Every structure is written in structure tokens, then in C-alpha cells.
Amino acid sequence: MTEESIRHRKQSSDQGLDGLSLESKKSKSMNLQKEVGLISGICVIVGTVIGSGIFISPKAVLANVGAVGPCLIIWAACGVLATLGALCFAELGTMITKSGGEYPYLMEAFGPIPAYLFSWASLIVIKPSSFAIICLSFAEYVSAPFYPGCDPPIIVIKCLAAVAIVTITTVNALSVKLASYLQNLLTAAKMVIVVIIIISGIVLLAQGNTQNFQNSFDGPPLSVGLICLAFYNGLWAYDGWNQLNYITEELKDPYRNLPLSIIIGIPLVTVCYILINVSYFTVMTSTELLQSQAVAVTFGDRVLYPASWIVPLFVAFSTIGAANGTCFTAGRLVYVAGREGHMLKVLSYISIKRLTPAPAVLFYGAVGIIYIIPGDINTLINYFSFAVWLFYGLTIAGLIVMRFTRKEQERPIRVPLVIPIIVMLVAVVLVLAPIITAPELPYLYCVLFIFSGLIFYVLFIHYKFGWAQKISNPITMYLQMLLEVVPPESDTTEEDKTSHF
Template sequence: METKVIKPSENGNNDDKVSNNSTSTGSGVGLKRELGLFNSVTLIVGCIIGSGIFLSPKSVITNTGSVGLSLVVWSLSGVFSLVGALCFAELGTTIPKSGGEYSYLMAAFGPFPAFLLLWVTLIIINPTGQTIVALTFAEYVIQPFFTIADCPAPDSVIRIIAVLCLAILALVNAWSVPWATKVQDIFTIAKLLALVAIIITGFIYLIRGETTNFQNSFEGSESGEKIALAFYGGLFSYAGWNYLNYLTEEVKNPYRTLPLAIAIAIPLITVIYILANIAYFAVLTEEELMQSDAVALTFAVKAYGPVAWIMPICVAMSTFGSVNGGYLSLSRIFYVGAREGQLPKFMEMIQVKQNTPFPSLFFTLIMSILYVFVPTIDTLLNYFSFMTWLAIGMAVVGQIYLRFKQPDLKRPIKFPIILPISFVVMCAFLVIMGTVAAPMDTLVGLLITLSGIPVYFVFVKWQTKPAFFENAIEGTTHFFQKLFLVAISDSKED
């Protein structure tokens, strides 16, 4: 029995005209194409540049053992991310749906593998990712105050500020997509200016002759397993290059904007990351870098002295923008999952006045807040780090598969097949190395992923549910429609 949902047209509201940029038809309720090229670039840049480049260069230099090899790893991580992003540009223009790898798995391999990805994203990957970044924001936004007081910040205060961060940005995204994109634009520019300040400072040191770290720069280089671990650190800082694909249906002229935004954003970030690391090496010794858990803060203390407090504020702004980008992009996978019939229908619904996916955002907020108070959240996220690369790799496997299964499928962009093949090989390497490095984490992650199997067969596959079950679902759907003033989106696929 199919759940009946109320559309505005059923209440007589047929007179609303649909914007030319809207993806909705008839009712005027739906997500609109409001992301231009600049918004798309700032979304990618803002989602990628979080806390990684400010905090984690230590892991790269520690595992490479030399400045020269460290810079090589940062460069190759950028190239790898660009290859993956180009593969996703082809996927996003061939399958022009929001939802990213979920939609691509659905198109290539069907509903079951797509649901398993949706399941782990729903219960762990999305909310824990948001929560960790929000907690990082909270730690750094209050750090200057407690540094002055010469005492550590209370854990409860950090968690309360993280909840406020999550709630405020969920409200912004629920109120208006243009507001959310403006927040993204502003904080992306702010974090880029912070990195430019670091780069300029470093080059001033180089001009003064501080080049010790660059002499015999490959001396002491590591090899083997440590290089793989170094790439994990580098690629962590590039994570988020696929986020624009979650919003394909909200991008203006996606056939042009999607690949162009990727072609601008990823090389820009790669250059900035390399220059920022050169600046770190110009100011700090190799030993200082290896001993620092927050490289940018150590850099600021040495380079800026009394005004070093500015760096925690820069990290806070960076992470604040990343949380906003997460809401703007990742919440759409739940919207698309509901549209495909794999999640409750109310999560597909759109707020009738604001045209935002309010139920999907609200669910992400509630799940993220729950994880704020879980002390072992880092461990939970580690369980699924391998799953992220597995999902992205499988999406590109689907790209290769569709090349042979549907050779006549319209492909506005088509790259040489060696590009997706090489990317899949690298993803397989990352998954295998992650399994070898942390077999128990991988096992637990797989078990929780497989827990979605009974959920799929009971709630998705089973079509002849008892009447009381269907009535309960329908009642829940209508309750949330009235609570949030939402209606089913009358979307068309372009």
C-alpha cells in the first residue's frame, strides 16, 4: 500500500508559478537550481579545507621522513583527488541526479548495494563526520579565552558549543539555500585568506634565508607501509572533493558548471596546500613539525608571537564553514534515498515556503547532536573510513561498467577509460591497506554495514506489509507534514 502524501495542489494552491531554475513541476514545491559557478567552487573548496591542513601535516612528515617526500605526497594526493573528481564529473553529467555515489550505485548496480551505502551514511558516516568537525570548531573558538585564563576548556562547554554550531547551521540551511551558500562563500573566503597569510609569512622567512629544511630535502625518506600511511594523512585533508555531486539537481547548468567547478577548485586547493606546507617548513624545524599535533598553531606561536591567538579563530572559521558545507551537500543523500523509496517518505518532502529539505536536515541535526555526547566517536568514524573509499571506488567501478553495458548512454563529458581504471586501483589499494592496518575496525565496520540487510528486506523489499504497518507509516508521514509544513516535491529529472 502506497502512502498518500499531501501536495499543495490538493489544497487548491495551483496558481504558484514555478521558477525557470526550479527542478519542480506543477506545485512549485521543490529544490531549485540556485548554485552558480562561484557557489559551486566555494562549496568544494569550503568542504575540503576544514581542519586537516591546519592540524594534520604532522602525519605526512612523520611517515615520509623527509621534507621533499612530504611535498611529493601532498602533490600526488591532490592529483589523485583531481582524478577522482574528474571521474565524478563524468558520472554527474551522465547521471544528473543529486545524491552522489548513492545515485551512481543505484544506476549501475541496483537498489541493494545503494541501500547499504545509504544505511551506513545515515547512521554513522554523515552524523559523526558533522559532529567531529563541530567539536573541532568548539575547541578552537573558545581556546583563546581559556588560554588567557591559563586553564583547559571544560569538556561540557565544548560539547554545548558544538551543539549550538550544529543547530545554528541546520537552521540556516533549513531557512534558505541562498543563505546557506552565502555562509559557505564567506567562510571559504575567510579560510583562504588565513592560508594566504600563512603562505606569505612562510615566503618572508624564505626570503630571509630560512631554507635549512629544504637542503638535502629527500634525506631520511621512508618507504613501504609508511608511505601508504602518509597518503592517508594527505588524502584526509583533501576529503570532500565529491560533495558537489550531492547537489547536482541544484546546480545551474550542471553540464558546464560541475566539471568547470572541479577543474578550478581541486588544482587551486592543491597549489594552496603545497605552498602552505612550504611555509610550515620555512618557519618550523622538522622536529617541531613532527612533535606538533596542531601545526598551524605551533606555526602561529613562532611566527606571530603575541597575536598567535588569531590562528585558533582561523581554524574555527574553517571548521564552521565545513559543517555548513556538510549540511548543504550530505543532507541531500537522504532526500534522494527517500525519493527512491528507500527511506521514509517524509524525508523527501520540502518545506513549502522555504523550498528546503527540512526533514532531511532535521534528521541530520538530531543524529549529529546524539553523537556529540558519545566519547568514542573517533573510533566509530574509523570503522567507516575504509567504507568511504570502498563506496567511492565502487561508484567509479559503476562508471566503467556502464561504459560497456550502456555504451550509447548520453555522456556530455567522457574521459579516457584509463582515468577511472587507475582511480579504482588506487581506491582498492587504500581499502586493502586500511584493512591490513586496522583489521578489527574493518570487521566491525563491515558488520554494522551488513546490519542494513534485514532493514532493507523488511522496510524496502517487502511490498505486502500488514495494514497496521502501512497505517503507522502513513500516520507518521502526515504527522511530520503538519509539524514541519512540508509537502512532497514534484521533481523531474533533467
């Protein structure tokens, strides 16, 4: 079956739908659809950000700063930084209305090589490893009630995580609307546990349980390196503040809905995170929190007993919602990278029947399954954050550069220049401080892996060696027939049909 036969099948299908011709439906069938409104946009941000982080990171943040007061300050500062970064991304997203997050912004500001290195690092390590960590957290909370008094077997956790990845990937490959509705539902469910924890904490505070906040700044001396590591863990819980930029092409009225979703969503998350941490410290001392295996479960056991089972159930909803939001947005990065020729061309193709970037989503899920072999979560978060903030800083630098190189370009949103400068400087500190204060080889390995992508760029993209085409062309053809996908409308030139990498 060739691409022409696939198109013939699609034409026959189209002609049977209410008598509409292929020409009248072409623009709809060959592009991603604008299905995401303001409410769904807010839910994507809130649903992606509030995931496993707030149930994992409080312990790590406290371990680095050593006292309640600095811990709460770190959580508030992380929220401010996420909001400022998101406002910078809002300007980029309304100036360059392409899906793919940082990828098209780096492409416009610095050219193909930085954009390719970002897509390489994100598609192979950053995004799938994040997806895997979230699904592993989901598996731990789901399996915990069935193994009271002991840790669930590792094989059970891995299998549940794999099932979660397959299920979420399938949903996102089948329907944009279904994935969006699922995200809205899971966001509402996770807000239930957030509200329960916050209200419980407020009630306990009103009853006079404030002893754990006395002398809240008495702790060990702080260093720049420890503060940065605390920021890494706090910012992990906020990760996802830029996720809406990955689906800009699917936003209804992006000039309005993108900034509004950010302005409403991220401050809402920040307030929730601070209040949740206050609730934790109302029930547990610093020592008890550090000794807890699962902070939210310990909180539920002490406050909600005998209804403590509610906590792991709704935490599971929270984590699976974050995983769904991550898959929904990261699949678009694969789609855009494939469309630009930086990945297999078939990854930019769209399902004929479903109108979703199915190959990109399936690729993302497949790589995510590889990462379900767990490591030390805190270590993974540190190196994940190192790589992420390296590219965040570079993207914000691109915004500053384009203020001077593209002065004439329309900017529906224009943030004060001081905001991107502050965010870029903070990103530089976050990247360099841990290396300077506590140099470790894994940071070097991370940098070397990122730049190893240049080898593939030279072989497959810059020079386009003939043997590479001979390998990629049959792969593209067979995947296109198997998945029943075709290029998007803007991609259906003769040149694109013959260039598959």
C-alpha cells in the same frame, strides 16, 4: 491536518502572491530550485574541502611517513587523486543529473542494494561523524583563546559543537540562498587565513629559512600500510572533492558548471595545501610539528605574534564553513534516499514555504549531534576513510561498467578510460593494504555494520511488511504536518502518497 489540508493551505497562500495561480507556480514550489551558479559551485568545493583537515592532518601524515620530502609528495599525490576522482564524478554527474552523489550512480550501475548500503553507511555513520568531527574542531579553536595555557573543558567543546550543528542545520533548512551566501562568505574568510599562512611562509623562505628542508628524505623505511595511512589522513583534508555531485539538481547549467567548478576548485585547493605545508615546515622542524597540539596555532604564535589571535579566529571560520558545506550537500543524499524509498518517505519532502529539503537536513543534523562525543580523531579518520574509499572505488567501478552496458547514453563529459581504472585500483589498495599489513578488529566491525543494513533493507524495503507500514505511516503524517512539507512534484502520485517507506 491531512496532506490535503496542507495542500489547501499552500493553494491559498499561492493565490495571494501577485495573483499567480497554483498551476503556474507548481513546478517551482514542488521541486528543489537551481540556485547554485559557477562561483557558488567553486565555493562549495573549496569551502567544503578546506576545513579542519589542513589544520589537523599535517601532523598525522608526517607521523606515518617520518620525513618532510615524502610528506609533501603525499599531499601532492592526494591532490592528484582527488582531481582524477572528481573528473570521474563529473562524467557521472553530467550523465546522471540527479542529486545524491554516489547514491544515484550506484543505483544506475548496480541496482538498489549497493545504493542502499551506501545510503545506510553514509547517513548513519560516515556523513554525520564527519560533520561532528568538523564541528568539534571548530569548538576547540573557538574556545582555545579563553583557556590560555590549558585545554578547554570537554563539556564546553561539546556544547559549542552542538550549537554549531544546530545553527548550520537551521540555516540550511530555512533557505538554499542563505546557505549558499553563507558558504561564499565563509569561503572568502577562510581564504584569508590560507593566504596569511602561505605569504608568511614565502617571506620566511625568501629570507633564507630553508634549514628544515635539508636532508628532507632522511627518515624511517616506509611500508605500503604506512603510506596508505598517510594517504587516509591526507585525503581526509581533501574530502569534499565530490560534494558538488550531491546538489546536481540545484546547479545552474550543470553540464558547464559542474566540470568547471571541479577543474578550478580542486587544483586551487591542492596548491594551497602544498604551500601551507611548506610554510609549516619553514617555521617548525619535523619533531616540533609532531609535538604541536595545534599546528596552525603554533605557526601563528611563532610568526604573527602579537597578532597570533588571528589564526584561531579564521581557522574557526574555516571549519564552520566546511561544516556548512557538508550539511548543504549531505542533506541532499538523505533527500534522494527518501525519494527512492530507501529511507522514510518524509525525508524526500520539500518545505512549502522555504522550498528546501528541510526534513532531510534536520535528520542529518540530529544524527550529527549524537556523534559529538569525541573519540581519537586520527582513529576515526582511518576508519572513516576506509568506508568512504570502499564506496568511492565501487562508484568508479560503476562508471567503468556503464561504459559497456550503456554505450548509447549521452555523456557531455567523457574522461579517458584509463583515469577511472587508475582511481579504482588506488581505491582497492587504500582499502585492502591497511587490513593486510596491520589487521585490526575495528575494520571488521566497519564492514559488518555496513552489511547490517541488509537486515533493514529486507524488512522495510524488499518485502515491505505490513507492520512496518503501520509504524512508518503515522510518523510520516505527523512529521509532514509539523514541518509543513509536501512531496516533490515528481513524487505526488497516489502510490507515493500511500507508501511512506
